[in-house]
Amino acid sequence: DAMVIQNPRYQVTQFGKPVTLSCSQTLNHNVMYWYQQKSSQAPKLLFHYYDKDFNNEADTPDNFQSRRPNTSFCFLDIRSPGLGDAAMYLCATSRDPIATEAFFGQGTRLTVV
Amino acid sequence: AQSVTQLGSHVSVSEGALVLLRCNYSSSVPPYLFWYVQYPNQGLQLLLKYTSAATLVKGINGFEAEFKKSETSFHLTKPSAHMSDAAEYFCAVQRGGSQGNLIFGKGTKLSVKP
Numbered sequence: 001d002a003m004v005i006q007n008p009r010y011q012v013t014q015f016g017k018p019v020t021l022s023c024s025q026t027l028n029h030n031v032m033y034w035y036q037q038k039s040s041q042a043p044k045l046l047f048h049y050y051d052k053d054f055n056n057e058a059d060t061p062d063n064f065q066s067r068r069p070n071t072s073f074c075f076l077d078i079r080s081p082g083l084g085d086a087a088m089y090l091c092a093t094s095r096d097p098i099a100t101e102a103f104f105g106q107g108t109r110l111t112v113v
Numbered sequence: 114a115q116s117v118t119q120l121g122s123h124v125s126v127s128e129g130a131l132v133l134l135r136c137n138y139s140s141s142v143p144p145y146l147f148w149y150v151q152y153p154n155q156g157l158q159l160l161l162k163y164t165s166a167a168t169l170v171k172g173i174n175g176f177e178a179e180f181k182k183s184e185t186s187f188h189l190t191k192p193s194a195h196m197s198d199a200a201e202y203f204c205a206v207q208r209g210g211s212q213g214n215l216i217f218g219k220g221t222k223l224s225v226k227p
Contacts, residue, residue: 092156104156
């Protein structure tokens with residue numbers, strides 16, 4: 001049974017058109033993460049929520065926003081996608097921030113045209 | 114600050130041969146270390162983790178890794194490669210403090226030849 005579910009798996013959006021990626025979890029984990037992974041690169045953390053506490057990485061562009069309306073759901077909003085934002089976006093969860101396994105979703109591959 | 118370095122962006126082995134994927138870490142505190150595997154167009158799956166218990170860690174699919182503090186290494190091994198092991202492998206260290214999210218290495222792509 002899928003525990004971290006990302007929708008959609010593939011998303012095509014137009015340059016400059018806002019897009020939202022979604023993530024849900026059935027694990028009741030406290031922490032939810034969003035990573036950006038460009039082709040042949042390591043996943044790069046954009047931000048994470050520890051419960052309702054939002055933590056933004058210093059180098060995450062302002063173009064990227066996130067919402068966590070409840071424990072189960074987390075959204076990634078890209079306000080004005082550029083060609084450079086085309087990537088795989090990975091959502092992950094963990095029970096606690098320290099020493100516990102992170103569970104990843106299947107990812108959403110975003111294409112910007 | 115914590116970081117990991119994976120030596121070799123691409124490793125190719127024959128089916129049945131030993132798999133050795135190298136990872137060295139840098140950490141100012143005792144690290145928590147992880148190996149993840151990623152198949153094409155998939156998310157990451159945990160293979161194993163080191164959290165300061167036994168230095169030899171056994172994971173899924175026959176993989177294991179040994180934490181060597183003196184060498185600051187956490188290399189991943191498997192005695193006999195299978196075709197299904199072909200994937201990308203990421204070593205990761207957990208960032209310290211309350212913001213314990215993962216910092217990934219650049220990944221090693223493993224190819225397995227028949």
